[in-house]
Amino acid sequence: MKDLVARMRARIKQLPHPNLFCAGALITAAIVLMVVVGLFYMPYGPTVMSPDRMQGISLQHLMGTDKMGRDVLSRVMYGSRITLLVALGTMIIGAGTGVLVGAITGYYGGIADEIVMRVMDVLFAFPNVLLALIFVSLFGSGTFKVMWALGISFIPSFARVVRSEYIRCKHLDYIKNARLQGVGNLRVIFVHILPNVSGVLLSNLLIGFNNAVLAEAALSFLGIGSQPPFASLGQMIAEAQAIFFRVPSAVLGPGFVVVLIVLGFSLMGEGIRGTSEGLE
Amino acid sequence: MGSAQDNTCQSEVILEVRDLHIEFHDHDKPETAVEDFDLTLHKGEILGLVGESGSGKSLSALAIAGLLNRHSLTKSGQILFDGCDLLTCERSRLRSYQGDEISIIFQEPMTSLDPLQRIGRQMEEALRIHHKEMSKDERRKLALQTMAEVGLAEPEKVYRMYPHELSGGMIQRVMIGAGIIGQPQILIADEPTTALDVTIQAQIIALLRKINEERGMAILFISHDLSLVRQLCHRVIVMQRGHIVETGDTEEVFLHPREAYTKALIDAIPKVDLSEFAGTSDAEASHVR
Amino acid sequence: MRYILKKIASTLITLLVVSVVLFMSFQLISGDPATRMLGTSATPERLEALRAELGLDKPLIIQYLSWLQAFVRGDLGTSYVYKQSVAGLLATKVPVTLWLAGISFVLMCALALPAGVYTAKHAGSPTDRVLMVANQVIMAIPPFFSGILISWLFGMVLRLFSPGGFVSYERSFWGFVGYLVFPAIAIALPRAAQVAKLLRGSILEEAGKNYTRTAYSRGNTTSGVLYGHVLKNAFLPVLTFLGMSLANMLAGSLVVERVFGIPGISTTLLSSIGNRDYPVVLAIVMWIAVVIIVINLIVDILYRVLDPRIAEEG
Numbered sequence: 001m002k003d004l005v006a007r008m009r010a011r012i013k014q015l016p017h018p019n020l021f022c023a024g025a026l027i028t029a030a031i032v033l034m035v036v037v038g039l040f041y042m043p044y045g046p047t048v049m050s051p052d053r054m055q056g057i058s059l060q061h062l063m064g065t066d067k068m069g070r071d072v073l074s075r076v077m078y079g080s081r082i083t084l085l086v087a088l089g090t091m092i093i094g095a096g097t098g099v100l101v102g103a104i105t106g107y108y109g110g111i112a113d114e115i116v117m118r119v120m121d122v123l124f125a126f127p128n129v130l131l132a133l134i135f136v137s138l139f140g141s142g143t144f145k146v147m148w149a150l151g152i153s154f155i156p157s158f159a160r161v162v163r164s165e166y167i168r169c170k171h172l173d174y175i176k177n178a179r180l181q182g183v184g185n186l187r188v189i190f191v192h193i194l195p196n197v198s199g200v201l202l203s204n205l206l207i208g209f210n211n212a213v214l215a216e217a218a219l220s221f222l223g224i225g226s227q228p229p230f231a232s233l234g235q236m237i238a239e240a241q242a243i244f245f246r247v248p249s250a251v252l253g254p255g256f257v258v259v260l261i262v263l264g265f266s267l268m269g270e271g272i273r274g275t276s277e278g279l280e
Numbered sequence: 281m282g283s284a285q286d287n288t289c290q291s292e293v294i295l296e297v298r299d300l301h302i303e304f305h306d307h308d309k310p311e312t313a314v315e316d317f318d319l320t321l322h323k324g325e326i327l328g329l330v331g332e333s334g335s336g337k338s339l340s341a342l343a344i345a346g347l348l349n350r351h352s353l354t355k356s357g358q359i360l361f362d363g364c365d366l367l368t369c370e371r372s373r374l375r376s377y378q379g380d381e382i383s384i385i386f387q388e389p390m391t392s393l394d395p396l397q398r399i400g401r402q403m404e405e406a407l408r409i410h411h412k413e414m415s416k417d418e419r420r421k422l423a424l425q426t427m428a429e430v431g432l433a434e435p436e437k438v439y440r441m442y443p444h445e446l447s448g449g450m451i452q453r454v455m456i457g458a459g460i461i462g463q464p465q466i467l468i469a470d471e472p473t474t475a476l477d478v479t480i481q482a483q484i485i486a487l488l489r490k491i492n493e494e495r496g497m498a499i500l501f502i503s504h505d506l507s508l509v510r511q512l513c514h515r516v517i518v519m520q521r522g523h524i525v526e527t528g529d530t531e532e533v534f535l536h537p538r539e540a541y542t543k544a545l546i547d548a549i550p551k552v553d554l555s556e557f558a559g560t561s562d563a564e565a566s567h568v569r
Numbered sequence: 570m571r572y573i574l575k576k577i578a579s580t581l582i583t584l585l586v587v588s589v590v591l592f593m594s595f596q597l598i599s600g601d602p603a604t605r606m607l608g609t610s611a612t613p614e615r616l617e618a619l620r621a622e623l624g625l626d627k628p629l630i631i632q633y634l635s636w637l638q639a640f641v642r643g644d645l646g647t648s649y650v651y652k653q654s655v656a657g658l659l660a661t662k663v664p665v666t667l668w669l670a671g672i673s674f675v676l677m678c679a680l681a682l683p684a685g686v687y688t689a690k691h692a693g694s695p696t697d698r699v700l701m702v703a704n705q706v707i708m709a710i711p712p713f714f715s716g717i718l719i720s721w722l723f724g725m726v727l728r729l730f731s732p733g734g735f736v737s738y739e740r741s742f743w744g745f746v747g748y749l750v751f752p753a754i755a756i757a758l759p760r761a762a763q764v765a766k767l768l769r770g771s772i773l774e775e776a777g778k779n780y781t782r783t784a785y786s787r788g789n790t791t792s793g794v795l796y797g798h799v800l801k802n803a804f805l806p807v808l809t810f811l812g813m814s815l816a817n818m819l820a821g822s823l824v825v826e827r828v829f830g831i832p833g834i835s836t837t838l839l840s841s842i843g844n845r846d847y848p849v850v851l852a853i854v855m856w857i858a859v860v861i862i863v864i865n866l867i868v869d870i871l872y873r874v875l876d877p878r879i880a881e882e883g
Contacts, residue, residue, distance in 0.1 A: 118583045119590055125861040127817050129824070130838075134854065137842045138598050214711050218824045221713045222839065234713065241717055241828070245725055255714040262709035270705065345786055351693075379787035391779040394798045395878060409788045442877040458787070 021271025027264035031257070035084060038077030046070065046078040046231045054247045063253035066236070067243055072253045075231035080257055082232050086147045087212035093151025094212075095205060098158025099197075103189050105159070106166030117163065124156035128215045133224065141224050150215055154208055161204050165197045206269040210262045217258050233258050294465050294498060295321040295344070300357035302339050302348070302522075310354075313339050314522045317357070321466065326492050326499045328513030328530065330506055330545070336522040338387075341470045341502050343367075345384040346374045361466075379406035383459030387471040389451040393443040399454055400439035403427065406462045422461060430457040431487060449480035453487065460491060467491070468500045473508065485512055507549050510534055518542050572873055580866045587858050588640075592633050595851045640855065646848035650841070655852045659834065663856070664738065666833035669749050669756070669826075670818035676750075676757040677764060677814060684761070685768025689803075690795060692773060701769075707762040716755040716828035723751050733830045752829040756822050760814045767810055771803040778802075805876060812868035819864075820857040 012018050043062075044050075050069040057064050063072035101120070105113040123131060128150070135149035169175060170193070178192050221234030233254040240250035300317035303310045314336040321327050329337045342348045344359055346366055359366040362381065366374055383406070386392045393402055403423040407414055414422075420439075427435035430453045443451060452472055459467055469488060473481035489512060492499050503509055509516055509530065516533050518526040518541070526539045537543045603619040604611070620626050624635055639646070645655035688697045720732035730751055736744035775781065776799055784794045821835035834853050841849040873879050 115586060118586055121865070122583065122587050122858055122861055125813055125816050125865070126857065127820055127823075130820060130835075130857070133823065133839070133842060134850075137845075137850070138594075210709075217711050218713060221711075221824055222827060234711075237714060237717070244717055244721060248721075251714075251717055255711075255717070258711055258714065259706070259709045262711075263706060266705055266709060347782055347785055375788045375790060377788070378785070379789075384786045386779060386783070388779055392783045394780045394784070394802070396801050396876065397798070405784075405789075406787045409793070444878050455783070 015271050016273065017271040019271075020267050024264050024267025024269075024271060027260050028268065031080060031084075031261050031264060034077055035081045038074075038081055042071075042074040042077050044071035044074045046075045048074075054243055054250070056247060057249050064247055064249035066240055066247075066250045070231075072236070072250050075236055076233065076254050076257050079231040079233040079236060079254060080261065082143060082230075083213055083216050083258070083261065086143065086150065086216045087209055089144075089147040090150040090154055090212040090216070091205060091209055093148065094154025094208065095158050095201070097151070098155045099162050099194075099201070101155060102159040102162025103166055103194070103197075106163035107170055107185070107189050107193070109167075113163075117160070120156040120159050123153075124160055126153075128153050128211060129218045129222075132215060132219060133222070136219070136224050146216065146219055146224060150212060150219070153215070154212065157208065158201075158204060161200060162197055165200055166193060169193045169196055203269065203273065206265055210265050213258065213261050213265075291325070292323045293320050294323050294361070295319070295500075296358075296360040297340070297344065298358040298360070300340060300343060300359065301355065302336070302343060303354045305352045305354065312522060314343075317519075317522075317524060319517060321498050321500060323465070324492070324496045324498055325515060326489075326501055326513045328509035328516040329500060329502045329519065330504065330509050330516060331519035331525075332504055332545075334521070335519040337502050337519050338470050340519075341384070341468050341500060344500070345382055345468050346378055347384070376410070379459075379464070380410040380462045381464050382466045382468065383462070383464045384468040384470060385452065385455040385459050385472050387474050389448045389455055389472075389475060390443075392455055393451060395443055397442075398439070399441050399443065399446070402443075403439070403454065403458045403461060406458065410462055423457075426457045426461045427454070430454075430460075430491075431483070432457070447480075448476050449483065452476065452480075452484055456484075456487060456491070460495065460497065463495065464497065466498045466500060468502070470502045471504070472501075474504070481508070488512060506534075506545055518545065573870055576866055576869050580862055584859065584862055587862070588637060588855065589633065591851065591854055591858065592636060593629070595847055596629065596632070598847075645852040648841075648846055648849050650844045650846045650849075655848050658849065659837070659852065659856075662832060662834045662837050665831060666819065666821045666826075666835065668738070668746070669753060669822075669831065669833060670815070672746070672749050672753040673756040673760075673818045673822075674815050676753050677761045678811070680757065680761040681764035682768065684765040685807075686772065686795070686800070688765065689769040689772035689776070690791070692769070701766070704762040704766050708759050708766075710759065711824070712755050712759065712822060713824040713828050715758060716752065716825050719751055719755050720828065735830050735832065737832075748829075749831070752822075752825045752831060755825050755828070756818060760817075764807060764810060764814070768803065768807050771806050772799055775799045775803045801875070805872070808868060808871060808875075812864050816861045816864045819860045 012021060015021050048070060050065065050071075052061070052065050053069040054067050055061055055065045061071050061073065063076060065071055066075070101116065105116050131153035132146070132149040135152050136146060139145040139149060166189075175188060175192060178188055183192065216232075217234035217237075219234065220232035221238045223235065223238065236254040237251050240247070240254075244251045297317060297319040300314055300319075301312065302314040303312050317336070317340055319327070319329075319340075329341065331337045339348065343355055344366070348355060355367055357367065361377065364373060366377070393399075400420070400423055403426065404419045407419045407422065411419075424435045424439060427438060432438050432450060432453050438446070438450070438454075443454075446454065456467075456472075467488075472488070473484050476484065485508060488499055488501070491497055501509065501513055513530050515528065516530045517524055518533070518539070520541050526533060526537065526542045533542060534546060537546055603616045603623065603625060607615060607619060624632055627635075636646075643656055645659070647653070648655055648658055651658060684700060688700050691697050723729045724732040730748055732751075734748070736748050738745040772795070776794075780802075781794055781799060784798045789797060821833050821838070823835045823839060825831070826833045826835040827839070834856070838850060838853045841847075841853070
């Protein structure tokens, strides 16, 4: 155990920006801790209304209450759980399918690749929220349906990146060598090339996860996603927008939690990536 | 070639490096890359600086050209040119020499030019910076003239081309042309032929010799290739691991090396005579003109 | 010239492919428009008559072609809900989104390009560090949250505009622009942060290349190297992102239009999806697709103009 900690410390020290990484990891850990605690204990039920409406920050309500007297902190704990789950599911669906599409079109090429990628290029340029919205109009609303809609809307971004990596990799000597030795196409795609794509994929996953969090929050802000009375961060902000000038805590609470979730991951990503020498 | 005794010792010293130290601070412990480096360059001579990779020869050359300005690196000693120390003088003073009195060409010609600018514009850059009094037409005329001088066929056409349309050898000619266009006193050639194939290499060497003879320009020639140095240089400095091992007139060093390291380097030269290539290229270069 | 013609041809093909995909998927999800228009209580005869009138009894491919023909002529169909032409419905919405996008884009460039250049030039300095951390934070703020904060700061504290009091351009053009500046900040900020970061990274990468060393060796000042050589090279990778940002802005910002109560195409799209008013949805989505594809074309042509290396590949 001690050995593990020491090794971890050494690894982190080698990163280009250990401080940024640690700051990000700390923020993320705090959010995860809040969500995990929320699984077992919340100060109040997230849907329980009380007569204490629109209260500011107090010891009883650390983030105040909303216009129905519900405890904002409890709702934030519940809402972040949903947001993280949806973002995770989105990444699994989006990255999984995107890698598959990108790998196959990139590796085989041809007319099918041309057509699929043309459509992917256009879809990629659509804002994620908009694309997800169109799919929601197809599937209907609800937490899991939103996850699917978001997942599908993230396919193009992964497919594009993975495809270009595959096009690059398939001309490398060792891949040609493997094919000359009679290794099957599927094995080349998944066993020989895929590990080379993992670096690019990881940084895209970090960025994609953030975009998924932001997109989920935006969708729930627009009233699509988990339905009232259940809490989601965006929807809480939408509901509290009207009373922001009286009870800012009802907007600021969930708002800052969204910011922290995204910031945590992006700082970790920054810490891992390197920078080059300056102009002089 | 090689008989340099007649024009070195008595002629004027234009560059003097004294006790140059270069240290890196990229890691926890500082690493010394160059130590106790001294050099004197006389007017009109070709001085060779040889050593294996990592011997500090290119770093010393970059320091003389004023191109070592990284934060993670310290330099000490003196680089005296035109009565001022290039290491400590003001940046503006250093810049007024760069490209005008001291020019440099590099090892990787293909990446040494701005990919988005036409050759002509890059040929004229030093003139635009240091000779603002020249008119556009004068600059253009001088650029075309210099391009012909460095053996670029059809200078008018090359003038309008972009770097990616040229071969490595042509780009190195452009680099030399752009370097000498302001008639500098010193041309530093940092492994100028390493990335080129052998015939082109011989042509570039011939071109450097021609420039030295016709323009009387001093050349500091950095190479790991002793046979090239022997063909071209009047005097030579041998470096190993950041230190100067041996220095002297080229023929003297080649015929009577004093140090074991120099001997080993000389023994490692493949016995091929490149002078016949050099001969053809001379003819070609004059033919182009 | 041949390159541009070739690009335009391939753009047209992309547009066709996308229009087929969109038309087909909306046919699949929208169900029977005749039932929708007449209600479920309508007699089968009337439904049949309307279907024939709308051409719904014909094969899909014919329906597509007649839709496409009408679309190209500017006839975008009829809204189920408002019973008026979609073109007429959008005529007042599109300019609002166009102006909002235009202001956002200008703001984004005005913020990001100087910030990117400055932080690259002073990389590692305290200002650079502070700005880069600020950048990370700005990128993490969702536009609806920043929108609310901007409404509060500029609307309630500084009283520069009244949140929710959208001014139409017919009433007062400058009032309209003055109102849009604030939502434009909410749209522009996170993108500006991204562009600044991208540009900074790109400049630093170019600064490490050999031609930069050559430029210094000719006696250039740092500014001379930066503006004379590095910037143009560093700008190339940023161009794609700028194009994509513009496309995104023209597609309309769903949340920002909502926060600021702006009657643009996003607001219309959202309500049309809610109402299952598919002709409107299809028209807006097609508009967005056309915008994206045309901007991609423009970016391609700009690359060709800016980068001589692309000309070779033709």
